[in-house]
Structure formats: C-alpha cells, structure tokens
Amino acid sequence: MVLEQAPVEESASVEESAPVVGSASVEGSAPESVSVPVPVVVSGRSVGALRVGAGRVADVVEGGGGLVDVGLSSVVSRSVFEHRGVVLGRDGGQVVAGLRGLAAGEGAVPGVVSGVVGGGRTAFLFTGQGAQRVGMGRELYEVFPVFAAAFDEVCAGFEGLLPGSLREVVFGGVGLDGTGWTQPALFAVEVALFRWVESLGVRPDFVTGHSVGELAAAHCAGVLSLGDACRVVAERGRLMQALPEGGAMVAVQAGEAEVLEVLAGREAEVAVAAVNGPSAVVVSGVEEAVLEVAGVLAGRGCKTRRLVVSHAFHSPLMDPVLEEFASVVAGVELAEPVIAMAAGAEAVCSPEYWSGHVRRPVRFADHVAWLREQGVTRFLEIGPDGVLSAMGAQWVDDAQFVALQRRDQPQVDSALTALARLFVSGQHVEWPALYAGTGARLTDLPTYPFQHRPYWLP
Numbered sequence: 001m002v003l004e005q006a007p008v009e010e011s012a013s014v015e016e017s018a019p020v021v022g023s024a025s026v027e028g029s030a031p032e033s034v035s036v037p038v039p040v041v042v043s044g045r046s047v048g049a050l051r052v053g054a055g056r057v058a059d060v061v062e063g064g065g066g067l068v069d070v071g072l073s074s075v076v077s078r079s080v081f082e083h084r085g086v087v088l089g090r091d092g093g094q095v096v097a098g099l100r101g102l103a104a105g106e107g108a109v110p111g112v113v114s115g116v117v118g119g120g121r122t123a124f125l126f127t128g129q130g131a132q133r134v135g136m137g138r139e140l141y142e143v144f145p146v147f148a149a150a151f152d153e154v155c156a157g158f159e160g161l162l163p164g165s166l167r168e169v170v171f172g173g174v175g176l177d178g179t180g181w182t183q184p185a186l187f188a189v190e191v192a193l194f195r196w197v198e199s200l201g202v203r204p205d206f207v208t209g210h211s212v213g214e215l216a217a218a219h220c221a222g223v224l225s226l227g228d229a230c231r232v233v234a235e236r237g238r239l240m241q242a243l244p245e246g247g248a249m250v251a252v253q254a255g256e257a258e259v260l261e262v263l264a265g266r267e268a269e270v271a272v273a274a275v276n277g278p279s280a281v282v283v284s285g286v287e288e289a290v291l292e293v294a295g296v297l298a299g300r301g302c303k304t305r306r307l308v309v310s311h312a313f314h315s316p317l318m319d320p321v322l323e324e325f326a327s328v329v330a331g332v333e334l335a336e337p338v339i340a341m342a343a344g345a346e347a348v349c350s351p352e353y354w355s356g357h358v359r360r361p362v363r364f365a366d367h368v369a370w371l372r373e374q375g376v377t378r379f380l381e382i383g384p385d386g387v388l389s390a391m392g393a394q395w396v397d398d399a400q401f402v403a404l405q406r407r408d409q410p411q412v413d414s415a416l417t418a419l420a421r422l423f424v425s426g427q428h429v430e431w432p433a434l435y436a437g438t439g440a441r442l443t444d445l446p447t448y449p450f451q452h453r454p455y456w457l458p
Contacts, residue, residue, distance in 0.1 A: 020144060020434045021068060036143055037088035037111070037416050038071040039431055040095055041423075042102070043081040049449050050083040050114070051103045056446035058099035061092050065443055070095075072440035075431035079448075085114040086420035088413070113417060115424035120377025120399075122202075122427055123342070125392070126190050126209030126217040127383025128362070129313070132182050136384035137189040138171045139411035140196070150195035154188040157230035179310060183212045183237035186383070187229070190216040193382045193404055196415075201430030202422065206376060208342035208367040210274075210388055211313070212236065214357070221337040223348050228332035232354065235328045239321040240311060240358060247312025248287040250294040253279050253303040262296050273314035274362035277395045282307070284315035318359045326355035342367035368392050372399060378427055380404060380418065400425055 021036045042057055044050035061070055067089075087098035088111040101109030140147045155166045162184060169176050170185045190213065209217035212233065219229040252259060259272055259281045270285030270293055283293050290312070294304045311317065334349045343363075347353045368379075379401045381389045386403030393401045404418045405411060423429040 020436060021071065021438055034068065034090055036412055037090055038067050038095065039075070039416060039420065039434065040071050040087045040089075040099070041074045041078075041080070041084070041431060042087075042099070043078070043084045044449065045081045045083065046451060047083055047105075048451050049081075050085055051105055052449035052451075053446065054085060054087075054099045055103035056449060058096050058103065060443075060445060061099070062096050066440075067092050067095060068435065068438050068440040069443040070445065072432065072435045072438070073443050073445050075435075077442055077445060082117045083114075084117065084424040085112065086423060087112050088416055088420065113420035113424055115421070117424075117426040118377060119375075119426070121205040121375045122378040122380065122422070123206040123208065123371045123376045124194070124204040124217070124220075125368075125379055125381045125383075125388045126194075126207065126213030126220075127186065127381060127385065127387050128210030128213040129179070129182055129186065130307070130309075131383050131385040131387045132176055132186055133384055133407060134170075134172055134176050136170060136185075136405070137192060137411070140192070140415060141171070143412050144196055146199040147192045147196040151188055151192035154191050154226065154230070157226045158184050158188070158234060161230060161234035177310075179241040180234075180237040183233050183240075184230070186212055187216050187219075187233045189384055190382050191219060191226075193415075194220045197380070197382075197404070197419070200419065200433050201428050202380070202419065204339060204380070206340045206342055206371055206374065208364075208371070210364050211357075211362050213383065213388075214343070215354075216382070217341065218337070218348055218354075221339040221341050221348075223334055223337050223341070224332060225335075232328060232332060236325060236358060239325055240313065240318070243311055243317065243321060245310050246287065247285055247309075247315060247317045248290040249273060249282055249284040249307040249309050249312055249315075250290055251276075251280070251282050251305045251307060252294060252297050254281055254297050254300075255279055256281055258300075258302075259283060259293070259297070262293050266293065268316055271315045272361045273312075275365045276362075276391045277365050280365070280391065280394070282314075284312040285317060286312070314359060314361055316359075322355065322359055325358060326351070329355045342370055364388070364391065365395075368396060372396065378402070378422060378425060380422060 021034055021038045042053045044053050085102045087095055089095035089098055098109055098112045102112050141151055158166050166184055169181050175181050207217040207221050215233055218224050256275050266289050269289035270283055273284035274282040283290055298304050329351045337345055341348050377399050381403040384405050385407045389401035389403040402418045402421045404415055406414045419429050
C-alpha cells in the first residue's frame, strides 16, 4: 500500500471580500499587528495533546510566522478534536502569551478560551427593552461587512415609519431611550447580530426573546418578513410611547404564585409583567398599587428593586392601545417558522399572540425551561448586553449562557470571545470566513502532537 500526501492547492489564500481580521502586506504575509483580534485555534484528543500543540504553534509565531497566516492555517489545515482552545490577539506577543498560558495549563489567561466539547443543542435569546445603549453595534458596523449590510437593510425598512434616521439615533444621536426609538433600535441591532453569526455558520436549533426581542426572534425565524416586522415594531413602540407616562415596574425575588396571591383584588391596576425565573418576577402597573404589592413582599423578606422605566409595560396601563395594535398585526402575514420558536409554531402564527404581546406577561423562565427539556445546553444572547444570560445563569446550572455583547467590553472583542466560548463547547463556527480579504495564506504548522504510549510491557 502506498500512502501519499494530497496535492496542496495553490488557491489556498482567502481574498474574496473586505478584510475582517487585518490587512496583509503586498507579499501576502500578515503584518505583526492588526486592528482586530486574530483567532488562532488549537485542539487535541486529550488535554496533554492540546497543551503540547499550543506550545508548538507558539514557537511558530515566535519564530516569525505571520500572525494572520498562522490564524488562517489553524482553522483550515488542521482537524478539530474534543479538547479545544482559541487564542485571540492583535499582535504576535499577545498570541504567544496566550498560547504559552494554554500550554502551561494556566487558569485565566487574557484572550484565551478553552474547553471540552459537550453534547446538546443551541438556542438564541433575543434581548428586550432596557439593554439599549447609544453606540451599540457601531464598532461591529465598522469592522464586519455582513453586520453593516444587515443593519443598513433594517434601517431602510424603517424609513417612513420613524421621524428621522434610525442609524443616527443608534450610533450617537439623542432620543434612544424613548420607547418609539428604543424598540426599532434593538430590533435593528439584534437582526444584524443574528445575520453576522449566521454568516459564520453559527445557527440555532431554537430561538426566543424577551418582549420586543421576541419580535426580532420571529423575524429571524421567518415568521415575519422584514417589511412587516419593521411596521409592527415601529407601531408597537409608537403606541406604547404615546400612552401617558407614569406607573411603575418593580422586580421582586419571589415566585409567581406568591406574587399572584398578593395581587389578588388589584388586577385592574397591577399585573405580573414578566417571569424571569422561579424566584424572579416583575410587577407592573399603577404606581401606588405596584409599590403596595412590593411593600407586602418586602415585608415577607423578598428583595425588591424598582426599575427605571417611562411606562408600566405589560400591565393594565397598556390596555388603551391594544385595539389599535391588533389592527396593525391583522395587516401582516405570519408564516410558519423555519427555526423553531419556544412559544410554539401555533402561537407565533396567530395574530392574537402578537396583538396581546404588549399586555401579556413575558414568560422567559417558561421558555428557558422548555428549551432545556428539548436538550438545549448552549444559549447565545443576541443583544447589546448580557441581561438574559445573567437571568438564566442564576437558576439553570447545567447549561452554558453566552452573551454576544457586553456593555463593559469592546464590541468586536466581546463578539469573538463569545464565538470562541461556543466553539470550545461544541458549536460549529466557520472561522475561515473571518479571514476573507486579508490575503492570508496557508503556512506550515506543526503536525498533531501524538501522545505516545508504550505498547509492550517494560
């Protein structure tokens, strides 16, 4: 039997579209530093092999291997095994330090994510109102062409529906915290985030969302076309903002049954607005009634926290807009979801489900519990902050919650780190797509670090 190496294809460089992780020199080799973190992937069938492999790749970078070339080669010329590590760095020094730390088995090393592949399915959680911030998505817009194109497409969908430029408000204008702007802004950023991760091969088995986030999830799942979704979101925000300001919302550390017991007799003024966990409920409605309910629960030892809001969402104070909003929903087409939604296909294809969306409680905890029953072990939060991830992690201890964006972290770094965390746990990520347009070329990397064991007895 003759064993022979497969021929090396000369078209191994990636040059199709705009650069993502950096720009190459004229000769095609990568510069020593780039503006965006370069992911270098290593893996092995055991922890020992992973560590040895990381050390060998560090030698290549330290010996002058082009950073972007090494990064590309690590994701297209090597098999991927169960024990995985991803090192993110903007220059050779950062990458070498990360690889050396991984090789030494050190704990928390900046720019290093490692783990072991596990089973299970993946769900995306779309964040709701309250997570917005001026400038959300702006750094991603400047770096990732797919994100920018998707964001521009959504902004175009809102033209004529909003009294101004959505892009300007999101990226630095005034008025973002007004409900009429907040909801379209969150929708635009979340759809663009979804399209970006989708372009990298990260696709969910299920989707769901919190309040307006569920409308973003519905569009991404194919229930609503972009035009219909923009109309529903714009009208939803406009109608809710047009209501008289006032009311209150309070988060309480108590179960839904206990809260409903205290609410009894006050249903015309206050309601459960959200169930975020077994002991995490939000009450909303007329300020005096809400504070009374919160006071009773606080007297029983339940922690309470008043939320900063302009309106009492998902409460009886929303009733005046229900009829008009129902007429808006009645004018759109609802299609069968192509990605399963936690609320169920029958519900999300019903106009009544969406017309009552501003009034009915958000059943986030129920959705997460149902997703766990379906075998979901990885939750990726699609939104400008890790709000839902924090909620889920408080009461689900056998699943991974990853936020694509963090308020206190650079946007590109946060996004790439989130992908790395998913990847090391078993989620497929098409890393080569990040190297499109860099001019990066394949370079020789060390072969697999086999961990030899004696066969014969000593």
